[in-house]
Structures are given as structure tokens and as C-alpha cells.
Amino acid sequence: MKFRADEDSLGRVKIPADVYYGPFTGRAIKQYHVTGNKSHENLTRSFVMIKRSAAVANMRTKAIESKKGRAIVLACDKILSGRYMDQFVVDMINSGAGTAFNMNTNEVIANVALEILRKKKGQYKFLHPNDHVNMSQSSNDTYPTAMHVAILMNLKNTVLAIDTLIKSLSKKAKKFSSFKKIGRTHLMDALPVSLGSEFAAHVTAVTSAKKEITDAQKELYKIALGGTAVGSGANTPRGYRNIAISELAKISRFPLRPERDMQYGLQSRFAVVNLSGALRNLAVEIGRIANDIRLMASGPIAGLAELGIPAVHAGSSIMPGKVNPSLAECMNMVCFNIIGNDTSVSHAAQAGQFELNVMLPVMLKCVLESTDMLKNFLPIFSANLIDGLTANKNKLRQDIENSPVIVTLLTPKIGYKRSADLFKESLKTGKTIRELVVSKKLMSNKEIDSLFG
Secondary structure, three states: OOEEEEEEOOEEEEEEOOOOOOHHHHHHHHHOOOOOOOOOHHHHHHHHHHHHHHHHHHHHOOOOOHHHHHHHHHHHHHHHOOOOHHHOOOOOOOOHHHHHHHHHHHHHHHHHHHHHOOOOOOOOOOOOHHHHHOOOOOHHHHHHHHHHHHHHHHHHHHHHHHHHHHHHHHHHHHHOOOOEEEEEEOOEEEEEEEHHHHHHHHHHHHHHHHHHHHHHHHHOOEEOOOOOOOOOOOOOOOOHHHHHHHHHHHHHOOOOEEOOOHHHHHHOOHHHHHHHHHHHHHHHHHHHHHHHHHHHOOOOOOOOOOEEOOOOOOOOOOOOOOOOOHHHHHHHHHHHHHHHHHHHHHHHHHOOEOOEOOOHHHHHHHHHHHHHHHHHHHHHHHHHOHHHOEEOHHHHHHHHHHOHHHHHHHHHHHOHHHHHHHHHHHHHHOOOHHHHHHHOOOOOHHHHHHHOO
């Protein structure tokens, strides 16, 4: 392998000759062996969009000569078209404030731009990662901005995936609306409900959680780009901030706007932790729904057996014919992971000190991971589990007929004392409440049926 000697403020670093990153990245990849995962694609794209927008703003304010500025813009366009993505090699969890990844981006863009200028990689005297690509910027304002944009990118398909689940649950609510069953409180028999109403309640839960997410999403539109190191906007030319944010809004296609208080914009990660909390709340609701499905499908002989679940693969390596609620189990694990990610985000968000929160990479890693899992798995969960659920109508009806708890519905007609006596007699004799009520001529079958609605 051939190498080149790139130089930064700490000295020379031996870099593979064909790579587009430079000395800072060369040092960083030796230090940050953490997750084993390189940059998320949407983080890379967000950062490159920021660098492009900054270059445009710097050219318009005459802070950079147009030849260098245009080379940076063209380099960014090449990367955004899908080229050089393998050059963003810094681990998702890296240095505080994401400085290592910011510099990885600066160096890749600089070396692509140098080739556009017909120079060799590493000839930074002609176009420098810090002086030119990072002009009017700091990791402290670019990384928080990239966080917001990357999360917004991921949320597009996440929200669509949530809508898919809502649609699937709604179909089941309608299909199961006429199927009466025993409701349960404290895991014990309670008053009858319909299987459809249970699924309708699931629709309400997921819809409410989705609204929290879309409401929280709006806070991410406010960005602190232009605040540079401490929110003061030091080293930025007049007019730079509004131009850069306007360009970023245009290229990202999000309604981005300046954070009113730039110092707050670097200190606080409220918008991110708020969104993470909304994702956690969704996970809590979906996890609860998955639990109910697993319980209702338990059996099919020794469990509740109210629902039939589609077989997506064999349920056991030793028990032939066994079908497990595997997708519901996977959904539970996804939800556990999202809840854990939110805990990490919450701790990282409160760990900010004075003018900067430096725990940015771990926050972004967690939120992108949570949204990735949702957008990837919710469509599968919806299509291959929810859409394939069937109702065991005979079992549902039998449970209602056999449960003594339906005496509660009789109480307004025959009184509490007589209803309690019927309950005890049913348990003692094994006769159903219906059989006892009809035999004692307290009500007719038709009158009993009318109690179930």
C-alpha cells in the first residue's frame, strides 16, 4: 500500500495515498474504536449539506474567493450524489461535540475540492480543511445543526411506518368489531368488550404517540448554525448566518430557521431529548400492544387462544409445528432498545456544561438507531403480523358464556345480592350464568343477549 504524509497542527501523519480523509481523521480512527459502526448516512449527508451552505454564504459575503468556494460546492455536490461515502470513517461515538467527525468531513471535502482544482490530495496550502471548508463554522454549531437535519431525514420514513401500523390496526378494529369477548382487568375476567374495540384503543394509543413525535419534530427546525464556538457568532461575516441557514433549508427541504437564542442553541439539547422522549412513549405503547397480542395468541390449547397468528417461520427447532409470536417478540425487543436509547439521550442531554453540551455523538447515535429500527421493522410487523391476525370466534364466545363475571351485567336487573349468589352457584356447580338465569326464569336468552350490546 502506498502512503502520503499529511500535516496538521500536531505534525505529520502517514495516510493511505488513495483515501480522501486527512491527518485529523487518521489520528481519530486510531482512538475511537467504540461501536464499530461508521457514520450514519444521514449524518454524513447533513454535514455535507451544511458545508455546502456555508461555502455559498462565505462566497456571497466575500469571505472566500469564488474559485475555492465553487470547488467546495462542487465537491459537496459530488458527495451528495453518492460518491466518496466510504471516506467518512469516524465511529458514530467519537470525540466530544463530534469534532472528529466534523474534521473527517472537512478533510474529505477539501481533498475532493483539491482534485477539482487539479491539485493533489494533501496540498492544503491551496485549499485547507480548517481555513476554507470549515470557514465561519465550529464543530459546536455544525454538529448540533447536523443532528437536527439527520434526525428530520430519518423521521420521514419513521412517520410513514407509524402510519402503516395505524392503518393495519384500524383494519383489524373494523374487522373484529362484532366479536364479543371477555375483557380483563388485573389479568382477571372483567366485563365483556369487543375484540374490535380493543384494537380501536390501540389505534388511539399509536395515533396519540405519533402526534407527540410530529409535535416534537417542529422544535428540530430551529438550528444554531452561525453560532460558532459559544453562540456569539465569532468569526462569521455579516449576513453569513441567514444566508447559510436559508441555503441549508433549500437543499435539505426542511423549513429550517435560526434559533432565536444561539447560546441556548449550543447549551441545550431540548429539541433532541424531547423527540427522543416522544419515541420512547411510542415504544411504550407499541410494546404494550405487542404484549397483548402475545397473550391473546397464547396456546393454542393451554393458553387464551383468542387470536390466531400467521406463521412467519418455524417456532421451534425441537417441537414440530410450533408457531410462536416471533414478530411480536421482536417488536418488544425493539421497544426495549428504544427505551434504553432514550435513557442514554436523557443522561447525555443533562450532562451539558456552561456554553456547550459535548455529548452530541451518543445522543445522535441513539436517536438515529431508534428511528432506524422503527422505520425498518414497523412495516414488517404491520404486514406480516397485524394484517394476518385472525379471531377465534368460538373461543371468544365460549369464554363469555362460561365466565361468571357477566353477573355484573345482571345486577341492574336482579340486584347485587342475587347476582352474587348466582356467581357463587356458578363456581360451585360449573353451570354457566346463562343456564342458571334461564332455569330460574330470571331472564330469557334474548334478554341476556341484549346485555352484551
